[in-house]
Amino acid sequence: IHEPHSSLSSLLVDAQGLQNQIDELSAFSDSPAPSVTRVLYTDKDVLARRYVKNLMGLAGLSVREDTVGNIFGRWDGNEPELAAVATGSHIDAIPYSGKYDGVVGVLGAIEAINVLKRSGFKPKRPLEIILFTSEEPTRFGIGCLGSRLLSGSESLANALSKATDSQNISFLDAARSAGYAKDVDDLSSVFLKKGTYSAFVELHIEQGPILEAEGISIGIVTAIAAPASLKVDFEGNGGHAGAVLMPNRNDAGLAAAELALAVEKHVLESGSIDTVGTVGILELHPGAINSIPSKAHIEIDTRDIDEERRNNVVEKIHQSAIRITETRGVKLSEFSIINQDPPALSSEAVIKAMETATRELNLTSKLMISRAYHDSLFMARVSPMGMIFIPCYKGYSHKPEEFASIQDMSNGVKVLALTLAKLSLE
Amino acid sequence: IHEPHSSLSSLLVDAQGLQNQIDELSAFSDSPAPSVTRVLYTDKDVLARRYVKNLMGLAGLSVREDTVGNIFGRWDGNEPELAAVATGSHIDAIPYSGKYDGVVGVLGAIEAINVLKRSGFKPKRPLEIILFTSEEPTRFGIGCLGSRLLSGSESLANALSKATDSQNISFLDAARSAGYAKDVDDLSSVFLKKGTYSAFVELHIEQGPILEAEGISIGIVTAIAAPASLKVDFEGNGGHAGAVLMPNRNDAGLAAAELALAVEKHVLESGSIDTVGTVGILELHPGAINSIPSKAHIEIDTRDIDEERRNNVVEKIHQSAIRITETRGVKLSEFSIINQDPPALSSEAVIKAMETATRELNLTSKLMISRAYHDSLFMARVSPMGMIFIPCYKGYSHKPEEFASIQDMSNGVKVLALTLAKLSLE
Ligand SMILES: [Mn+2]
Ligand SMILES: [Mn+2]
Ligand SMILES: [Mn+2]
Ligand SMILES: [Mn+2]
Structure with missing residues (x-):
């Protein structure tokens, strides 16, 4: 033994x-x-x-x-x-x-x-x-x-x-x-x-x-x-890429592009090297070269070792999504926090x-x-x-x-x- | 008869x-x-x-x-x-x-x-x-x-x-x-x-x-x-959405988001109601919420009744794509004009x-x-x-x-x- x-x-x-x-x-x-x-x-x-x-x-x-x-x-x-x-x-x-x-x-x-x-x-x-x-x-x-x-x-x-x-x-x-x-x-x-x-x-x-x-x-x-995951959907009227003039558009894809860049901005604003944020999924509907996106779906992952600081980033992302609906005339048809774990x-x-x-x-x-x-x-x-x-x-x-x-x-x-x-x- | x-x-x-x-x-x-x-x-x-x-x-x-x-x-x-x-x-x-x-x-x-x-x-x-x-x-x-x-x-x-x-x-x-x-x-x-x-x-x-x-x-x-169609691919290193800190990233998805917004900007700069531009396709790879995009593919449609004005927009989009590779450290692995008809x-x-x-x-x-x-x-x-x-x-x-x-x-x-x-x- x-x-x-x-x-x-x-x-x-x-x-x-x-x-x-x-x-x-x-x-x-x-x-x-x-x-x-x-x-x-x-x-x-x-x-x-x-x-x-x-x-x-x-x-x-x-x-x-x-x-x-x-x-x-x-x-x-x-x-x-x-x-x-x-x-x-x-x-x-x-x-x-x-x-x-x-x-x-x-x-x-x-x-x-x-x-x-x-x-x-x-x-x-x-x-x-x-x-x-x-x-x-x-x-x-x-x-x-x-x-x-x-x-x-x-x-x-x-x-x-x-x-x-x-x-x-x-x-x-x-x-x-x-x-x-x-x-x-x-x-x-x-x-x-x-x-x-x-x-x-x-x-x-x-x-x-x-x-x-x-x-x-x-x-x-x-x-x-501590990770948080978000799902966001924007919706606009879509339409033909040739026929709808720029002032008449509410492009859901551009709304998503703006939000993706806003995620990066809010993460960097935290001032801490430990705050990260990523848009790993961005999908456009209908997804044709000659069609203005009528829907955009994005999924966001943001993490920090400080829960409060991370939740502050989530809140800022939400505010940006709302601001984008106002400036672009799109609808925020979903903004959900899939998980926000401590x-x-x-x-x-x-x-x-x-x-x-x-x-x-x-x-x-x-x-x-x-x-x-x-x-x-x-x-x-x-x-x-x-x-x-x-x-x-x-x-x-x-x-x-x-x-x-x-x-x-x-x-x-x-x-x-x-x-x-x-x-x-x- | x-x-x-x-x-x-x-x-x-x-x-x-x-x-x-x-x-x-x-x-x-x-x-x-x-x-x-x-x-x-x-x-x-x-x-x-x-x-x-x-x-x-x-x-x-x-x-x-x-x-x-x-x-x-x-x-x-x-x-x-x-x-x-x-x-x-x-x-x-x-x-x-x-x-x-x-x-x-x-x-x-x-x-x-x-x-x-x-x-x-x-x-x-x-x-x-x-x-x-x-x-x-x-x-x-x-x-x-x-x-x-x-x-x-x-x-x-x-x-x-x-x-x-x-x-x-x-x-x-x-x-x-x-x-x-x-x-x-x-x-x-x-x-x-x-x-x-x-x-x-x-x-x-x-x-x-x-x-x-x-x-x-x-x-x-x-x-x-006159329509023109462009295909653009950005590539970066990708990586884990939690582990790679923000200064170490070269996110191909954010490069694409920036270019999509630049398309809109250059179209509006033409000053003519007849100039339009659309990003109808934007695809991220690998496309997972916890992965930094290592590749982004976008397709752009821009049209005008004035061929020269439209070609000017195409040229500006190209310049923006190049500028984005410099500021974001991504690679412009494709920028091709699929068609550019009179x-x-x-x-x-x-x-x-x-x-x-x-x-x-x-x-x-x-x-x-x-x-x-x-x-x-x-x-x-x-x-x-x-x-x-x-x-x-x-x-x-x-x-x-x-x-x-x-x-x-x-x-x-x-x-x-x-x-x-x-x-x-x-
Ligand atoms: Mn058609
Ligand atoms: Mn037709
Ligand atoms: Mn994993
Ligand atoms: Mn693992």
Whole structure:
């Protein structure tokens, strides 16, 4: 029988095996390599989920899925009745993105379990890996769908039973086509019971340039920035691009263009480097070169580590949208705040476990803020939470050039394994 | 045997029948009523073409089609070897548009032939109705595709043999799927021989508000405004909407938004009410709420009755695009002028025939400019040309609310019939 601490001092990561799995998983994509497109409940998503469940099984985990497709792989500890220590991330990928975002935290977690098993370690508390459904908002406009439901969001459970995608496919039909939500309309079955987890840790690429630029191996996340998402629709009379004279126009597309530039302006007015805002979606109707846009739809993402400052930007965007309706004679047919979540703080105990693990592994580390949001933002509502960041090439993410080195991933897996081991003994 | 002039003084239009045909044709649509979407060589386009050919046959016309699907319905006159008098328009409809644009000039022309036949009139020159292929640029980005080819555009014939649509379907494959371009790769077979037509007249809704506002029945077009179409692509680095800080961004979407507003500014700077400019297409890549746009594609339409003034706007748009690449650090990966056609003047003889017909029918009329372009713009290169406008509701076009009254269509058909009769005797 091993004494946990001595066996854990030399953790053997199969880093090349992990890289191979990442490459294999990236092939389940609806866009050509090197880009990855893997959208919730599509055929490629279903195949990728099967691939992960198979790896969980090979690692000796018992696998279960909930009604929206959150996948749980469990390793019972010596005291299986205790609250488990959990880790995990997502494998969905926005259109034309890369293969590391989320995936490192799922396949890396399975490898962390394999590392612990190879070392002879036996946990006291159970360890559980979670693959979260739809961290990305691609299909139904809601980010962190799975973790939000796990955290007990009644409003999301209600909204999802009526939600449809851009093809008018309902959330429940889409889930059923992927083998989920059978015989179930009530999504509150997904909610986690209080005290299910004693801690949650997510391993993720930084998605920012700091660790790489400073040559630091591990980022220990102390807080996650607060995101807000907005949907805005303008409507005008449209008409023929040749026949309607300029003074008679109320062009919904130009209204949207003005608002997009106003978003940038209001973000910069905050005066803080931590305030960001993006118009990632801008769609015109009818979308013909010889037709004045009669409708424009835009979606706005704005984030900050300071909730009040971010809410101030949202308010200014709203004022600009109203001002544009007045100057351009368009109608503001929708201005809705899809979500406006508060930031999350990491747990002191989890931070301490990550710091100790990093120190014991002789890795450089840095306390930092996550400017991207993650399933950890919602897991923080039901469990003490922490995140481990590893460097990524130039901070690139959400595009095909996204990259993390084998060495950095290996370091991340070691820190995760050791952190899980420590937390499982507490 | 009738003396032409006396029989033509009472022209009987089956206006309700024409309205029924317009309604029936509008059902061949890929979007729900009241909108119409009928795109080149789609199944709905093929069905609509069959409907029109059937009506041509019922009117006693001999029907032929050329290799790109221009459809010709011919009534041989007493001297069939003479150059024919032609009329016609288009039946394709941009996404979510209406049922009168183009269609009035095709179904109205068939009814004009029926009117002449019912009156006992027999033409000297042959009369020919042309249904032009793809007046709208929807599928391959080229407006007036059929008439441009008929007018002998070598550059278009070459370009089309390589053209593809947004689904990467080649023009020739698309044409073949609709039953055209069999065994033919050389599109120059479409070019009209010199002197094929002694005159061309197109009946069309005004697509502007003037006739309705002034209570005038018929617009006699003296010139068609000169359109230019531009395609512009910006590229930046994209990245994650949360992680990339504002100073590190080069957002292709904001570059496009700025250019769209610059188009409006440069158009207004011309100082002339006749200058118009529109951004009808603006597409972002990857198009996700949490992704900074790495690519933006916009298509610009600008028109004027003064070619030099319009070309000046195009030049200013180009300068703005270049300036935006400097201020935003984006790349201008494409700036191409798809077409930049000169304006066309109507023929004095055709104007005189239309004016005389209108006067004989006791209808009010007005000389006017067409701000929208039409197949007539290209037919003017190979034939004396004229256009007859009728009022339409509020000047609406390219949207479902497009409407022309039965009375106004009936007036237009009468003027067209009498004009064709006069020109056929010259
Ligand atoms: Mn992501
Ligand atoms: Mn992620
Ligand atoms: Mn049109
Ligand atoms: Mn038209």
